Amino acid sequence: xxxxxxxxxxxxxxxxxxxxxxxxxxxxxxxxxxxxxxxxxxxxxxxxxxxxxxxxxxxxxxxxxxxxxxxxxxxxxxxxxxxxxxxxxxxxxxxxxxxxxxxxxxxxxxxxxxxxxxxxxxxxxxxxxxxxxxxxxxxxxxxxxxxxxxxxxxxxxxxxxxxxxxxxxxxxxxxxxxxxxxxxxxxxxxxxxxxxxxxxxxxxxxxxxxxxxxxxxxxxxxxxxxxxxxxxxxxxxxxxxxxxxxxxxxxxxxxxxxxxxxxxxxxxxxxxxxxxxxxxxxxxxxxxxxxxxxxxxxxxxxxxxxxxxxxxxxxxxxxxxxxxxxxxxxxxxxxxxxxxxxxxxxxxxxxxx
Amino acid sequence: xxxxxxxxxxxxxxxxxxxxxxxxxxxxxxxxxxxxxxxxxxxxxxxxxxxxxxxxxxxxxxxxxxxxxxxxxxxxxxxxxxxxxxxxxxxxxxxxxxxxxxxxxxxxxxxxxxxxxxxxxxxxxxxxxxxxxxxxxxxxxxxxxxxxxxxxxxxxxxxxxxxxxxxxxxxxxxxxxxxxxxxxxxxxxxxxxxxxxxxxxxxxxxxxxxxxxxxxxxxxxxxxxxxxxxxxxxxxxxxxxxxxxxxxxxxxxxxxxxxxxx
Numbered sequence: 001x002x003x004x005x006x007x008x009x010x011x012x013x014x015x016x017x018x019x020x021x022x023x024x025x026x027x028x029x030x031x032x033x034x035x036x037x038x039x040x041x042x043x044x045x046x047x048x049x050x051x052x053x054x055x056x057x058x059x060x061x062x063x064x065x066x067x068x069x070x071x072x073x074x075x076x077x078x079x080x081x082x083x084x085x086x087x088x089x090x091x092x093x094x095x096x097x098x099x100x101x102x103x104x105x106x107x108x109x110x111x112x113x114x115x116x117x118x119x120x121x122x123x124x125x126x127x128x129x130x131x132x133x134x135x136x137x138x139x140x141x142x143x144x145x146x147x148x149x150x151x152x153x154x155x156x157x158x159x160x161x162x163x164x165x166x167x168x169x170x171x172x173x174x175x176x177x178x179x180x181x182x183x184x185x186x187x188x189x190x191x192x193x194x195x196x197x198x199x200x201x202x203x204x205x206x207x208x209x210x211x212x213x214x215x216x217x218x219x220x221x222x223x224x225x226x227x228x229x230x231x232x233x234x235x236x237x238x239x240x241x242x243x244x245x246x247x248x249x250x251x252x253x254x255x256x257x258x259x260x261x262x263x264x265x266x267x268x269x270x271x272x273x274x275x276x277x278x279x280x281x282x283x284x285x286x287x288x289x290x291x292x293x294x295x296x297x298x299x300x301x302x303x304x305x306x307x308x309x310x311x312x313x314x315x316x317x318x319x320x321x322x323x324x325x326x327x328x329x330x331x332x333x334x335x336x337x338x339x340x341x342x343x344x345x346x347x348x349x350x351x352x353x
Numbered sequence: 354x355x356x357x358x359x360x361x362x363x364x365x366x367x368x369x370x371x372x373x374x375x376x377x378x379x380x381x382x383x384x385x386x387x388x389x390x391x392x393x394x395x396x397x398x399x400x401x402x403x404x405x406x407x408x409x410x411x412x413x414x415x416x417x418x419x420x421x422x423x424x425x426x427x428x429x430x431x432x433x434x435x436x437x438x439x440x441x442x443x444x445x446x447x448x449x450x451x452x453x454x455x456x457x458x459x460x461x462x463x464x465x466x467x468x469x470x471x472x473x474x475x476x477x478x479x480x481x482x483x484x485x486x487x488x489x490x491x492x493x494x495x496x497x498x499x500x501x502x503x504x505x506x507x508x509x510x511x512x513x514x515x516x517x518x519x520x521x522x523x524x525x526x527x528x529x530x531x532x533x534x535x536x537x538x539x540x541x542x543x544x545x546x547x548x549x550x551x552x553x554x555x556x557x558x559x560x561x562x563x564x565x566x567x568x569x570x571x572x573x574x575x576x577x578x579x580x581x582x583x584x585x586x587x588x589x590x591x592x593x594x595x596x597x598x599x600x601x602x603x604x605x606x607x608x609x610x611x612x613x614x615x
Binding site: 053056057127131132133134135136137140141144145153154157180181182185186189260261263 | 489490491492493494495499500501505507508509510511542592593594
């Protein structure tokens with residue numbers, strides 16, 4: 001009998017509590033919209049902690065889906081020709097395959113090559129010159145640059161607010177139909193945040209997955225890499241995220257690099273060290289895409305370096321590479337291709353309606 | 354069965370546990386509510402834009418700077434943030450963080466309501482012209498700080514703290530247009546400036562009343578002192594740097610208190 005009483009009392013308690021909780025919940029939620037589903041990103045073993053702070057922008061299934069749709073929506077550009085994905089092609093490691101300089105609306109051209117955008121959550125700064133300081137605001141630059149997507153942000157937001165499909169997706173991702181720039185940029189950030197590349201053959205070998213081993217040539221290439229490249233292209237991201245002048249002769253583009261950002265002459269023609277992950281899929285190379293083939297890059301470091309006041313001491317005397325070493329490096333770099341990034345259906349283009 | 358529940362002993366236990374439940378609920382409710390240590394009220398600030406001694410008339414008003422160059426103004430915007438109030442004892446009260454963008458073209462932006470002001474009597478007011486460094490590095494922001502307001506440098510992340518645009522025959526651009534965009538939050542080009550103004554009368558912030566402080570913002574001060582800005586040499590400023598710093602030093606002086614109405 002006593003146990004029964006306790007049971008009933010507990011039940012009454014529970015009902016009261018639930019009613020209370022429901023009442024509170026009802027105030028903040030209209031009750032009909034399901035909450036966005038949280039997503040946990042699987043991060044590669046041995047990678048550092050992400051730099052991007054997810055606390056204000058937790059990943060959700062709906063947020064990522066909205067970001068993906070935005071990423072591939074060409075209507076975000078001034079003349080509906082250029083989407084983010086137009087230049088950031090999945091098969092090219094989210095760079096622009098075979099295009100030295102970026103393309104833009106009205107047939108315009110930018111002044112730098114499209115950088116591959118994966119592992120962005122690990123980056124401290126963005127763009128070749130590090131001018132952008134937060135992943136969330138990164139898309140702002142290509143969206144509004146007249147040589148890229150060239151859009152007026154206010155106009156764009158108005159247009160999106162008028163689109164029932166977007167209203168539906170914003171509702172699903174953020175709880176209301178309101179289209180704001182903050183929501184838009186956070187959704188794009190969510191999608192880009194999921195583009196993580198850490199599942200190449202190299203990673204399998206390093207993490208001893210499934211008995212993976214380098215071939216003799218790959219191993220030899222890895223040794224060359226560690227000796228001659230790894231100081232700047234630091235593992236596991238294959239960039240140390242510094243800005244360096246690698247001795248490229250200044251060309252007709254007259255790009256001063258990071259000096260434009262810092263106003264400091266010591267930063268003249270310095271650019272961010274790019275990652276080598278997926279490098280064989282992301283030609284052309286260098287900030288201005290001047291080399292189409294990785295062997296041209298090897299040759300440049302071997303005998304093409306032009307020393308200026310800001311040339312990095314590590315490349316000042318060139319980096320000598322024999323033909324055998326170049327071949328070995330090629331085989332090693334090939335192990336950095338991550339097909340789970342390049343062929344992941346979760347990143348592919350979506351139809352725009 | 355139902356009847357048996359209401360047998361005296363059962364009923365007592367039942368009621369007791371229900372009450373306990375309710376108490377625990379109401380207790381947790383109380384702990385969630387922050388009991389304010391002081392009472393809060395609000396304060397209204399209004400800004401009237403001037404050029405020297407005359408109210409600013411965009412596009413049509415013609416003015417002359419210290420370098421004796423004529424000019425007109427088409428855009429005049431500035432951020433205000435990090436408000437503080439000072440009482441007669443010198444005690445500084447920092448108000449909750451708010452960001453306002455005053456745009457001469459939008460009248461509603463010229464009236465600012467500061468809420469959550471502790472009731473009291475204050476003799477001075479302080480604020481920051483611009484957006485503090487933290488918000489310059491914290492990703493995409495909303496409201497007054499939203500990027501579509503056109504006050505954010507995309508290519509070199511950071512807010513434009515204040516903006517003055519117009520035309521002058523002395524300007525070196527083809528269309529004789531000048532654009533002074535002042536920003537920069539990092540040393541050595543940190544253009545953040547604090548304004549500190551003593552009020553001509555004590556303002557009393559109290560519940561049930563909304564005292565009003567009115568200020569004048571003089572756009573001419575951007576160009577005059579301590580650094581004379583000539584459109585012939587400074588036509589376009591669109592980056593952090595020495596030009597932006599010079600103008601920021603000037604516009605730090607642009608605000609004056611007009612009235613205090615309790």
